[in-house]
Amino acid sequence: MINLEFKGNKPIYEQxxxxxxxxxxxxxxxxxxxxxxxxxxxxxxxxxxxxxAKAYQELERQGVIETIRxxxxxxxxxxxxxxxxxxxxxxxxxxxxxIMELKMMGYDKKLLKEFVSSIYDEL
Amino acid sequence: MINLEFKGNKPIYEQxxxxxxxxxxxxxxxxxxxxxxxxxxxxxxxxxxxxxAKAYQELERQGVIETIRxxxxxxxxxxxxxxxxxxxxxxxxxxxxxIMELKMMGYDKKLLKEFVSSIYDEL
Amino acid sequence: MINLEFKGNKPIYEQxxxxxxxxxxxxxxxxxxxxxxxxxxxxxxxxxxxxxAKAYQELERQGVIETIRxxxxxxxxxxxxxxxxxxxxxxxxxxxxxIMELKMMGYDKKLLKEFVSSIYDEL
Amino acid sequence: MINLEFKGNKPIYEQxxxxxxxxxxxxxxxxxxxxxxxxxxxxxxxxxxxxxAKAYQELERQGVIETIRxxxxxxxxxxxxxxxxxxxxxxxxxxxxxIMELKMMGYDKKLLKEFVSSIYDEL
DNA sequence: GTGGTCTAGACCACG
DNA sequence: GTGGTCTAGACCACT
Numbered sequence: 001m002i003n004l005e006f007k008g009n010k011p012i013y014e015q016x017x018x019x020x021x022x023x024x025x026x027x028x029x030x031x032x033x034x035x036x037x038x039x040x041x042x043x044x045x046x047x048x049x050x051x052x053a054k055a056y057q058e059l060e061r062q063g064v065i066e067t068i069r070x071x072x073x074x075x076x077x078x079x080x081x082x083x084x085x086x087x088x089x090x091x092x093x094x095x096x097x098x099i100m101e102l103k104m105m106g107y108d109k110k111l112l113k114e115f116v117s118s119i120y121d122e123l
Numbered sequence: 124m125i126n127l128e129f130k131g132n133k134p135i136y137e138q139x140x141x142x143x144x145x146x147x148x149x150x151x152x153x154x155x156x157x158x159x160x161x162x163x164x165x166x167x168x169x170x171x172x173x174x175x176a177k178a179y180q181e182l183e184r185q186g187v188i189e190t191i192r193x194x195x196x197x198x199x200x201x202x203x204x205x206x207x208x209x210x211x212x213x214x215x216x217x218x219x220x221x222i223m224e225l226k227m228m229g230y231d232k233k234l235l236k237e238f239v240s241s242i243y244d245e246l
Numbered sequence: 247m248i249n250l251e252f253k254g255n256k257p258i259y260e261q262x263x264x265x266x267x268x269x270x271x272x273x274x275x276x277x278x279x280x281x282x283x284x285x286x287x288x289x290x291x292x293x294x295x296x297x298x299a300k301a302y303q304e305l306e307r308q309g310v311i312e313t314i315r316x317x318x319x320x321x322x323x324x325x326x327x328x329x330x331x332x333x334x335x336x337x338x339x340x341x342x343x344x345i346m347e348l349k350m351m352g353y354d355k356k357l358l359k360e361f362v363s364s365i366y367d368e369l
Numbered sequence: 370m371i372n373l374e375f376k377g378n379k380p381i382y383e384q385x386x387x388x389x390x391x392x393x394x395x396x397x398x399x400x401x402x403x404x405x406x407x408x409x410x411x412x413x414x415x416x417x418x419x420x421x422a423k424a425y426q427e428l429e430r431q432g433v434i435e436t437i438r439x440x441x442x443x444x445x446x447x448x449x450x451x452x453x454x455x456x457x458x459x460x461x462x463x464x465x466x467x468i469m470e471l472k473m474m475g476y477d478k479k480l481l482k483e484f485v486s487s488i489y490d491e492l
Numbered sequence: 493g494t495g496g497t498c499t500a501g502a503c504c505a506c507g
Numbered sequence: 508g509t510g511g512t513c514t515a516g517a518c519c520a521c522t
Contacts, residue, residue: 007312083228091221098217099242105206113236119222171514189376193494193522294499316507316509329474340467344460345488351452359482365468
């Protein structure tokens with residue numbers, strides 16, 4: 001369900017966050033669905049529970065999942081993230097540097113659009 | 124010439140790298156131009172020379188600048204970064220996560236393209 | 247495991263790089279094997295961790311080793327260096343001057359080949 | 370007569386040394402021939418006289434050239450370098466690291482020999 | 493003057 | 508525990 005890449009700089013817990021989000025976007029996980037417990041997912045992914053817990057905390061903070069004490073963890077009713085100004089700006093910052101690299105590689109606006117489109121479709 | 128953000132978690136040396144690239148893209152720095160010496164830029168930015176040196180070394184590795192022993196550092200004749208497959212893949216990975224966030228916010232492909240276009244134009 | 251020569255003018259971090267490569271070539275270190283942590287190797291070699299870190303980063307850039315965040319550093323699955331044109335040209339440049347010296351000493355092609363063969367076998 | 374490469378790590382004075390030696394090996398400069406004065410060569414190469422002086426000093430130390438006070442500098446009668454143990458060992462050391470890189474690139478002994486042969490022929 | 497290397501410490505995020 | 512980053516100094520070779 002989630003593929004981890006241990007080499008590379010991306011923190012494991014962030015990969016879990018994105019993995020869950022990907023499952024939501026692809027409708028493999030729907031609002032109300034249960035997701036594995038911290039312990040179970042940790043076992044499946046062969047990592048320590050602390051790392052999974054960190055990911056779940058962040059997902060809950062973002063409103064993607066909800067934990068119900070004694071019952072488990074579930075996909076939120078509206079797992080969409082609100083596009084508020086602050087969040088958009090953060091995304092803008094994250095996009096800035098790779099787009100700059102593409103520009104340095106000689107990519108014009110058209111090529112850039114195609115490039116991001118192809119990534120969008122893969123999700 | 125270069126603005127540093129000490130708060131964020133982006134390493135200072137990376138901010139220097141992007142700052143120089145930005146100056147190159149905006150044609151404030153042209154091929155053959157000298158850039159500030161390691162020590163001078165360190166003084167200007169109020170950081171240690173080692174941090175600037177690290178940034179310059181990475182820029183040289185990428186072919187953006189060239190250092191001439193005992194003389195200084197200069198913008199390369201062709202400060203373009205080679206668009207080899209490996210590098211493109213790295214950029215792809217970097218773009219993936221913010222694009223995913225936009226998708227989670229409900230952005231469709233058209234909005235995404237507009238968004239990245241506006242960032243591209245700012246550079 | 248690694249012998250350092252502090253007198254010579256060869257940077258310590260380069261000696262570490264070559265030392266690791268030597269261990270890989272001689273199969274003392276195999277793909278997947280862990281190599282000493284930055285701190286441990288620094289203690290062993292009686293140098294500062296920063297110097298070891300610099301060596302490890304360059305080795306990773308060359309694809310010889312891989313670091314896993316929070317876990318350690320390991321020999322890559324395929325610790326071969328890619329023989330792209332750029333790298334071959336760099337090696338060519340490095341070989342040029344010592345070969346010229348041999349020629350000045352009266353070495354002909356046959357002797358030269360024997361000489362480099364004997365070095366190759368030592369590795 | 371001598372081509373300098375300002376970018377790249379090789380010191381200018383070493384490039385001069387090798388340049389003179391190359392001219393000797395190719396018989397463009399023969400024993401007894403005069404070579405340019407420090408000042409003239411410095412002007413030609415557009416560098417400072419100190420750098421040329423450093424190169425000439427080293428060449429004289431190696432017995433390749435001879436300075437006659439008030440008359441100028443000349444190619445020695447026997448500009449061959451003696452192949453003593455010490456010097457051979459130094460060359461061996463210099464060859465070691467690039468040969469190791471070739472081995473890491475997958476070069477076998479046969480390929481290595483061809484590689485050095487081609488360099489030898491270029492000189 | 494220049495950049496390159498190294499030391500001896502420190503703090504941080506990650507697992 | 509791990510590696511990554513940064514500081515505040517120092518010494519070196521080169522031009």
